[in-house]
Amino acid sequence: MKLAQTSALVFCLLGAPGVALAADAKQDVEKAYAAWDAAFNKHDAKAIGASYVATAKLMPPTHQVASGPAEIEKFFDGIFANGVTGHKLEMIDAGGDDKVVFGTAKWSATGKDKEGKPSPIGGLAMHVFERQADGSLKLRLQTFN
Template sequence: MTNLASSTNSDVRAEVTGAYAAWDTAFNKADAKGVATAYVSNAKVLPPTHQVISGPEEIEKFFAGLFSGGFTDHKLTIIDAGGDEKVVYSTAKWTANGKGPDGSRQSAGGIATHVFERQADGSLKLRLHTFN
Protein backbone atom coordinates (compact mmCIF):
# COMPACT_ATOMS: atom_id res chain seq x y z
CA MET A 1 0.00 0.00 0.00
CA THR A 2 1.44 3.33 -1.03
CA ASN A 3 0.89 6.36 1.17
CA LEU A 4 -0.28 9.53 -0.48
CA ALA A 5 2.45 12.08 -0.94
CA SER A 6 2.01 15.30 0.99
CA SER A 7 1.28 17.09 -2.28
CA THR A 8 -1.89 15.01 -2.68
CA ASN A 9 -3.14 15.55 0.89
CA SER A 10 -4.98 18.60 -0.44
CA ASP A 11 -6.66 16.27 -2.97
CA VAL A 12 -7.82 13.97 -0.14
CA ARG A 13 -9.03 16.99 1.82
CA ALA A 14 -10.99 18.17 -1.25
CA GLU A 15 -12.53 14.70 -1.68
CA VAL A 16 -13.58 14.59 1.97
CA THR A 17 -14.97 18.13 1.74
CA GLY A 18 -17.07 16.98 -1.24
CA ALA A 19 -18.27 13.88 0.62
CA TYR A 20 -19.17 16.04 3.62
CA ALA A 21 -21.10 18.49 1.42
CA ALA A 22 -23.15 15.65 -0.11
CA TRP A 23 -23.81 14.16 3.34
CA ASP A 24 -24.86 17.54 4.77
CA THR A 25 -27.16 18.13 1.78
CA ALA A 26 -28.96 14.80 2.31
CA PHE A 27 -29.19 15.44 6.07
CA ASN A 28 -30.59 18.93 5.60
CA LYS A 29 -33.26 17.61 3.23
CA ALA A 30 -34.21 15.11 5.98
CA ASP A 31 -33.41 12.38 3.44
CA ALA A 32 -32.59 9.39 5.65
CA LYS A 33 -32.27 7.08 2.64
CA GLY A 34 -29.90 9.56 0.97
CA VAL A 35 -27.77 9.75 4.13
CA ALA A 36 -27.67 5.94 4.33
CA THR A 37 -26.37 5.66 0.76
CA ALA A 38 -23.18 7.44 1.93
CA TYR A 39 -22.22 4.26 3.86
CA VAL A 40 -20.86 0.88 2.74
CA SER A 41 -23.06 -2.17 3.38
CA ASN A 42 -21.18 -3.21 6.55
CA ALA A 43 -20.74 0.32 7.94
CA LYS A 44 -20.98 1.18 11.62
CA VAL A 45 -22.27 4.40 13.18
CA LEU A 46 -21.32 4.91 16.82
CA PRO A 47 -23.33 7.81 18.30
CA PRO A 48 -22.90 9.16 21.85
CA THR A 49 -25.80 6.93 22.98
CA HIS A 50 -23.32 4.02 22.82
CA GLN A 51 -25.52 2.18 20.34
CA VAL A 52 -23.78 0.28 17.55
CA ILE A 53 -25.74 0.93 14.38
CA SER A 54 -24.87 -1.46 11.56
CA GLY A 55 -25.66 -1.32 7.87
CA PRO A 56 -27.71 1.02 5.69
CA GLU A 57 -31.16 -0.06 6.99
CA GLU A 58 -30.30 0.65 10.63
CA ILE A 59 -28.42 3.81 9.64
CA GLU A 60 -31.44 5.06 7.70
CA LYS A 61 -33.72 4.33 10.68
CA PHE A 62 -31.35 6.12 13.09
CA PHE A 63 -31.22 9.29 11.00
CA ALA A 64 -34.97 9.20 10.33
CA GLY A 65 -35.36 9.35 14.11
CA LEU A 66 -33.16 12.43 14.28
CA PHE A 67 -35.17 14.09 11.52
CA SER A 68 -38.45 13.35 13.30
CA GLY A 69 -36.90 15.11 16.31
CA GLY A 70 -36.48 18.22 14.18
CA PHE A 71 -32.74 18.10 13.54
CA THR A 72 -31.57 20.15 10.56
CA ASP A 73 -28.94 22.70 9.50
CA HIS A 74 -26.14 20.13 9.77
CA LYS A 75 -22.63 21.26 8.85
CA LEU A 76 -19.38 19.28 8.89
CA THR A 77 -16.15 21.28 8.92
CA ILE A 78 -12.91 19.38 8.33
CA ILE A 79 -10.24 19.39 11.01
CA ASP A 80 -7.89 16.87 9.40
CA ALA A 81 -7.91 14.33 6.58
CA GLY A 82 -5.50 11.80 5.11
CA GLY A 83 -5.16 8.26 3.95
CA ASP A 84 -4.20 6.27 0.91
CA GLU A 85 -5.72 4.82 -2.24
CA LYS A 86 -8.01 2.47 -0.27
CA VAL A 87 -8.83 4.07 3.08
CA VAL A 88 -9.33 7.75 3.91
CA TYR A 89 -9.84 9.13 7.40
CA SER A 90 -11.04 12.49 8.60
CA THR A 91 -12.00 14.38 11.69
CA ALA A 92 -14.49 17.21 11.72
CA LYS A 93 -16.42 19.63 13.84
CA TRP A 94 -20.18 19.25 13.39
CA THR A 95 -23.05 21.56 14.17
CA ALA A 96 -26.80 21.13 13.80
CA ASN A 97 -30.04 22.54 15.12
CA GLY A 98 -32.79 20.58 16.79
CA LYS A 99 -35.72 21.19 19.08
CA GLY A 100 -35.43 21.56 22.82
CA PRO A 101 -37.94 19.98 25.23
CA ASP A 102 -40.14 23.07 24.92
CA GLY A 103 -40.02 22.99 21.11
CA SER A 104 -37.63 25.92 20.84
CA ARG A 105 -34.67 25.83 18.47
CA GLN A 106 -31.62 24.34 20.15
CA SER A 107 -28.11 24.13 18.73
CA ALA A 108 -25.93 21.04 19.03
CA GLY A 109 -22.40 20.23 18.02
CA GLY A 110 -19.31 18.20 18.66
CA ILE A 111 -16.49 16.30 17.03
CA ALA A 112 -16.82 13.46 14.49
CA THR A 113 -14.40 10.84 13.20
CA HIS A 114 -14.91 9.20 9.82
CA VAL A 115 -13.24 6.31 8.03
CA PHE A 116 -14.03 6.08 4.33
CA GLU A 117 -13.43 3.21 1.89
CA ARG A 118 -12.59 4.22 -1.65
CA GLN A 119 -15.01 2.59 -4.09
CA ALA A 120 -14.12 1.11 -7.50
CA ASP A 121 -15.30 4.34 -9.16
CA GLY A 122 -12.98 6.40 -6.92
CA SER A 123 -15.78 7.79 -4.73
CA LEU A 124 -15.68 7.65 -0.93
CA LYS A 125 -18.21 5.80 1.22
CA LEU A 126 -18.25 5.73 4.99
CA ARG A 127 -17.14 2.56 6.79
CA LEU A 128 -17.08 4.04 10.29
CA HIS A 129 -18.69 7.19 11.73
CA THR A 130 -18.51 8.14 15.37
CA PHE A 131 -19.44 11.43 16.99
CA ASN A 132 -20.03 13.10 20.31
Protein backbone atom coordinates in the same frame (compact mmCIF):
# COMPACT_ATOMS: atom_id res chain seq x y z
CA MET B 1 27.46 19.09 -3.57
CA LYS B 2 26.16 17.20 -6.58
CA LEU B 3 25.14 14.23 -4.39
CA ALA B 4 23.19 16.56 -2.10
CA GLN B 5 21.36 18.09 -5.07
CA THR B 6 20.53 14.64 -6.47
CA SER B 7 19.31 13.47 -3.07
CA ALA B 8 17.12 16.54 -2.75
CA LEU B 9 15.64 15.97 -6.21
CA VAL B 10 14.91 12.28 -5.45
CA PHE B 11 13.32 13.27 -2.14
CA CYS B 12 11.10 15.84 -3.85
CA LEU B 13 10.04 13.41 -6.56
CA LEU B 14 9.29 10.61 -4.10
CA GLY B 15 7.56 12.93 -1.68
CA ALA B 16 5.34 14.57 -4.29
CA PRO B 17 2.83 11.70 -4.70
CA GLY B 18 2.18 11.66 -0.95
CA VAL B 19 1.54 15.39 -0.95
CA ALA B 20 -0.85 15.08 -3.90
CA LEU B 21 -2.60 12.15 -2.23
CA ALA B 22 -3.08 14.14 0.99
CA ALA B 23 -4.45 17.10 -0.98
CA ASP B 24 -6.80 14.78 -2.87
CA ALA B 25 -7.96 13.17 0.39
CA LYS B 26 -8.83 16.57 1.84
CA GLN B 27 -10.70 17.60 -1.30
CA ASP B 28 -12.50 14.24 -1.42
CA VAL B 29 -13.52 14.46 2.24
CA GLU B 30 -14.80 18.03 1.73
CA LYS B 31 -16.87 16.77 -1.21
CA ALA B 32 -18.21 13.82 0.82
CA TYR B 33 -19.04 16.13 3.74
CA ALA B 34 -20.90 18.55 1.45
CA ALA B 35 -22.97 15.71 -0.07
CA TRP B 36 -23.71 14.26 3.39
CA ASP B 37 -24.78 17.66 4.75
CA ALA B 38 -27.01 18.22 1.70
CA ALA B 39 -28.74 14.85 2.21
CA PHE B 40 -29.16 15.52 5.94
CA ASN B 41 -30.59 18.98 5.36
CA LYS B 42 -33.14 17.53 2.92
CA HIS B 43 -34.01 14.93 5.61
CA ASP B 44 -33.14 12.27 3.02
CA ALA B 45 -32.32 9.26 5.22
CA LYS B 46 -32.19 7.00 2.14
CA ALA B 47 -29.43 9.14 0.57
CA ILE B 48 -27.58 9.19 3.88
CA GLY B 49 -27.79 5.39 4.12
CA ALA B 50 -26.47 5.10 0.56
CA SER B 51 -23.32 6.99 1.60
CA TYR B 52 -22.21 4.02 3.77
CA VAL B 53 -20.68 0.70 2.71
CA ALA B 54 -22.65 -2.50 3.41
CA THR B 55 -20.53 -3.31 6.47
CA ALA B 56 -20.52 0.23 7.91
CA LYS B 57 -20.84 1.02 11.60
CA LEU B 58 -22.32 4.19 13.08
CA MET B 59 -21.33 4.70 16.71
CA PRO B 60 -23.42 7.55 18.15
CA PRO B 61 -23.23 8.92 21.72
CA THR B 62 -26.25 6.76 22.62
CA HIS B 63 -23.93 3.71 22.47
CA GLN B 64 -26.49 1.95 20.22
CA VAL B 65 -24.33 0.87 17.28
CA ALA B 66 -26.08 0.92 13.91
CA SER B 67 -24.72 -1.62 11.41
CA GLY B 68 -25.19 -1.26 7.67
CA PRO B 69 -27.05 1.28 5.57
CA ALA B 70 -30.59 0.18 6.61
CA GLU B 71 -29.94 0.56 10.36
CA ILE B 72 -28.08 3.82 9.77
CA GLU B 73 -31.00 5.10 7.68
CA LYS B 74 -33.37 4.20 10.52
CA PHE B 75 -31.14 6.03 13.03
CA PHE B 76 -31.27 9.22 10.97
CA ASP B 77 -35.03 8.92 10.44
CA GLY B 78 -35.23 9.15 14.24
CA ILE B 79 -32.99 12.23 14.26
CA PHE B 80 -35.24 13.88 11.66
CA ALA B 81 -38.38 12.95 13.65
CA ASN B 82 -36.86 14.85 16.59
CA GLY B 83 -36.66 17.99 14.44
CA VAL B 84 -32.90 18.30 13.95
CA THR B 85 -32.04 20.60 11.03
CA GLY B 86 -29.23 22.70 9.59
CA HIS B 87 -26.40 20.16 9.81
CA LYS B 88 -22.89 21.35 8.94
CA LEU B 89 -19.57 19.47 8.98
CA GLU B 90 -16.43 21.63 9.20
CA MET B 91 -13.30 19.63 8.43
CA ILE B 92 -10.53 19.68 11.00
CA ASP B 93 -8.21 17.30 9.15
CA ALA B 94 -8.22 14.55 6.55
CA GLY B 95 -5.76 12.13 5.03
CA GLY B 96 -5.31 8.59 3.88
CA ASP B 97 -4.32 6.63 0.84
CA ASP B 98 -5.88 5.13 -2.28
CA LYS B 99 -8.05 2.75 -0.20
CA VAL B 100 -8.79 4.22 3.22
CA VAL B 101 -9.38 7.91 3.97
CA PHE B 102 -10.16 9.54 7.31
CA GLY B 103 -11.76 12.83 8.20
CA THR B 104 -12.27 14.65 11.48
CA ALA B 105 -14.76 17.47 11.81
CA LYS B 106 -16.66 19.81 14.02
CA TRP B 107 -20.37 19.35 13.49
CA SER B 108 -23.23 21.68 14.23
CA ALA B 109 -26.98 21.58 13.78
CA THR B 110 -30.16 22.98 15.26
CA GLY B 111 -32.11 20.77 17.63
CA LYS B 112 -34.95 21.54 20.01
CA ASP B 113 -34.79 22.37 23.70
CA LYS B 114 -37.17 21.04 26.36
CA GLU B 115 -39.84 23.56 25.32
CA GLY B 116 -39.49 22.61 21.65
CA LYS B 117 -37.69 25.83 20.72
CA PRO B 118 -34.71 25.77 18.30
CA SER B 119 -31.43 25.20 20.09
CA PRO B 120 -27.88 24.88 18.71
CA ILE B 121 -26.16 21.52 19.14
CA GLY B 122 -22.78 20.26 18.03
CA GLY B 123 -19.67 18.32 18.76
CA LEU B 124 -16.83 16.45 17.11
CA ALA B 125 -16.96 13.63 14.57
CA MET B 126 -14.56 11.09 13.14
CA HIS B 127 -15.12 9.35 9.80
CA VAL B 128 -13.33 6.48 8.09
CA PHE B 129 -14.09 6.16 4.38
CA GLU B 130 -13.40 3.42 1.84
CA ARG B 131 -12.47 4.67 -1.60
CA GLN B 132 -14.75 3.16 -4.25
CA ALA B 133 -13.70 1.96 -7.71
CA ASP B 134 -14.92 5.26 -9.22
CA GLY B 135 -12.75 7.23 -6.74
CA SER B 136 -15.68 8.38 -4.59
CA LEU B 137 -15.78 7.84 -0.83
CA LYS B 138 -18.27 5.80 1.20
CA LEU B 139 -18.32 5.72 4.97
CA ARG B 140 -17.07 2.60 6.75
CA LEU B 141 -17.09 4.00 10.29
CA GLN B 142 -18.56 7.11 11.88
CA THR B 143 -18.56 8.20 15.48
CA PHE B 144 -19.53 11.51 17.02
CA ASN B 145 -20.26 13.16 20.34
